[in-house]
Amino acid sequence: xxxxxxxxxxxxxxxxxxxxxxxxxxxxxxxxxxxxxxxxxxxxxxxxxxxxxxxxxxxxxxxxxxxxxxxxxxxxxxxxxxxxxxxxxxxxxxxxxxxxxxxxxxxxxxxxxxxxxxxxxxxxxxxxxxxxxxxxxxxxxxxxxxxxxxxxxxxxxxxxxxxxxxxxxxxxxxxxxxxxxxxxxxxxxxxxxxxxxxxxxxxxxxxxxxxxxxxxxxxxxxxxxxxxxxxxxxxxxxxxxxxxxxxxxxxxxxxxxxxxxxxxxxxxxxxxxxxxxx
Amino acid sequence: xxxxxxxxxxxxxxxxxxxxxxxxxxxxxxxxxxxxxxxxxxxxxxxxxxxxxxxxxxxxxxxxxxxxxxxxxxxxxxxxxxxxxxxxxxxxxxxxxxxxxxxxxxxxxxxxxxxxxxxxxxxxxxxxxxxxxxxxxxxxxxxxxxxxxxxxxxxxxxxxxxxxxxxxxxxxxxxxxxxxxxxxxxxxxxxxxxxxxxxxxxxxxxxxxxxxxxxxxxxxxxxxxxxxxxxxxxxxxxxxxxxxxxxxxxxxxxxxxxxxxxxxxxxxxxxxxxxxxxxxxxxxxxxxxxxxxxxxxxxxxxxxxxxxxxxxxxxxxxxxxxxxxxxxxxxxxxxxxxxxxxxxxxxxxxxxxxxx
Numbered sequence: 001x002x003x004x005x006x007x008x009x010x011x012x013x014x015x016x017x018x019x020x021x022x023x024x025x026x027x028x029x030x031x032x033x034x035x036x037x038x039x040x041x042x043x044x045x046x047x048x049x050x051x052x053x054x055x056x057x058x059x060x061x062x063x064x065x066x067x068x069x070x071x072x073x074x075x076x077x078x079x080x081x082x083x084x085x086x087x088x089x090x091x092x093x094x095x096x097x098x099x100x101x102x103x104x105x106x107x108x109x110x111x112x113x114x115x116x117x118x119x120x121x122x123x124x125x126x127x128x129x130x131x132x133x134x135x136x137x138x139x140x141x142x143x144x145x146x147x148x149x150x151x152x153x154x155x156x157x158x159x160x161x162x163x164x165x166x167x168x169x170x171x172x173x174x175x176x177x178x179x180x181x182x183x184x185x186x187x188x189x190x191x192x193x194x195x196x197x198x199x200x201x202x203x204x205x206x207x208x209x210x211x212x213x214x215x216x217x218x219x220x221x222x223x224x225x226x227x228x229x230x231x232x233x234x235x236x237x238x239x240x241x242x243x244x245x246x247x248x249x250x251x252x253x254x255x256x257x258x259x260x261x262x263x264x265x266x267x268x269x270x271x272x273x274x275x276x277x278x
Numbered sequence: 279x280x281x282x283x284x285x286x287x288x289x290x291x292x293x294x295x296x297x298x299x300x301x302x303x304x305x306x307x308x309x310x311x312x313x314x315x316x317x318x319x320x321x322x323x324x325x326x327x328x329x330x331x332x333x334x335x336x337x338x339x340x341x342x343x344x345x346x347x348x349x350x351x352x353x354x355x356x357x358x359x360x361x362x363x364x365x366x367x368x369x370x371x372x373x374x375x376x377x378x379x380x381x382x383x384x385x386x387x388x389x390x391x392x393x394x395x396x397x398x399x400x401x402x403x404x405x406x407x408x409x410x411x412x413x414x415x416x417x418x419x420x421x422x423x424x425x426x427x428x429x430x431x432x433x434x435x436x437x438x439x440x441x442x443x444x445x446x447x448x449x450x451x452x453x454x455x456x457x458x459x460x461x462x463x464x465x466x467x468x469x470x471x472x473x474x475x476x477x478x479x480x481x482x483x484x485x486x487x488x489x490x491x492x493x494x495x496x497x498x499x500x501x502x503x504x505x506x507x508x509x510x511x512x513x514x515x516x517x518x519x520x521x522x523x524x525x526x527x528x529x530x531x532x533x534x535x536x537x538x539x540x541x542x543x544x545x546x547x548x549x550x551x552x553x554x555x556x557x558x559x560x561x562x563x564x565x566x567x568x569x570x571x572x573x574x575x576x577x578x579x580x581x582x583x584x585x586x587x588x589x590x591x592x593x594x595x596x597x598x599x600x601x602x603x604x605x606x607x608x609x610x611x612x613x614x615x616x617x618x619x620x621x622x623x624x625x626x627x628x629x630x631x632x633x634x
Contacts, residue, residue, distance in 0.1 A: 173361045173362075173436075174366075176330050176357070176359060177357070177364075179329075180355070181377035181428075182351025183380050191376070192365045196365070198367070
């Protein structure tokens, strides 16, 4: 009974909403829903919209740098922690701590740190280096990288913990075999240990990908999409068109486009998982 | 072929003594099995020999060179692990060649060695598969192969067969023995399985609580166990043990009964005092009740084992096993007498538990 009820709720509010959004994206709705079917007009508008295309490009740049950077940094931390350092749990807590902070707070903090007048640049200039410049946050060509820095800072701890758990699951005998063969540590990690942890790494990538596609709060807190539209993201595009520009049809089309994109990105993962089972 | 000598190895961990002054001299080309129950320190000893584990004191000397301070890879050893420990994301070929690749061996030599090992172990068809596509037995072969390509003169085995099923274990046992005949390298093999120890070893070291209880050829371990522990651990069914006392005048007294101990080759003649008589099931004869020098016994049940049978008798307050012919077991009467072949039996001191 409870299960049926639960599934009913999920069906109506989750899949129902998706279907309704899909339907809306095929209409010319503005502030209020309008059920006149206009075909793929909204999608054509969407993919000729400069701001949308910039959003998508930004997402790709941010996504690649964020995923690669977070994986690399988190993995590096995990490897150090795996070498049985002293006070391991203390470091683990410190590195995991950013995850407990909401992305809004993360974004605000980094905005203050990177603010040219009041942040790092101002501090260093105040100490006498008058020519020191670090104004990426306000540079349209570089603002996107500040998002990457803040994002990596926020998520590296989580990746560290997941990778560390994977490393702790490595067979003790495998390490012994590595020592018997005299394989240097960096080759052992790169060529033996990590290739053997593919499912763990894949889970991390999927987790980070969902961060990228959902990416909204960090942008809002740090740059609000600016300067100009330099750091616009698809999720922010959709929210803006839903609530600020009251264009329900176009916003729905953007949402559905994001859904399709997510499914396309996740497809290889599910495919390989499915193939492994059978 | 290399000799290994293990000198006064001690190791304790959190107040617990894991290895208690272990000494062993291993001749070049010998097949040594280290046998013992779990927790006796046998795997730790192997890890210390390999250099994977530190010891508190003592030396490992290989071919007259003290290797105690060297890294595992510099000791000229190869090792096969219980869980195989193959490199998971590499093909079998890469598993075999990776160590040599890292060591900077010329390509031609690598190819040649991999081919040699693949042929020797009959794994040529598996060379391009990943470990996850192999069965347990095949993985075991690859693990052995990876040890062999190192061309070291000493090979260590850490319970390599314990993850295989019974039939495969028996086959691999024979193959390993043959491999040793072919390669003539020194092999040190850790196991808790006494059949592996009995069938493969030139000499067996039985370990108990971090000490080597006995280090001897398998047959003498079976026939002349040096201590009560070895007597109880080696052999299936376990050796029959009877507590009693030696009177120093050629009799062993158990309760109201006694048996002659005059044919037993005591190390010190006319030993007296509390003792334990150990006797194998095949060294007991079933005779008419009341025959001279026999002890009355009552048949509890028999087990038919195919080629022969075991009779279980209640005798002097103990349940004792006697090996019987199948026909004799079928027609066994309830009340019988048991006569012990004392010349083949073992006496142990009740206090030191050592052989008398």
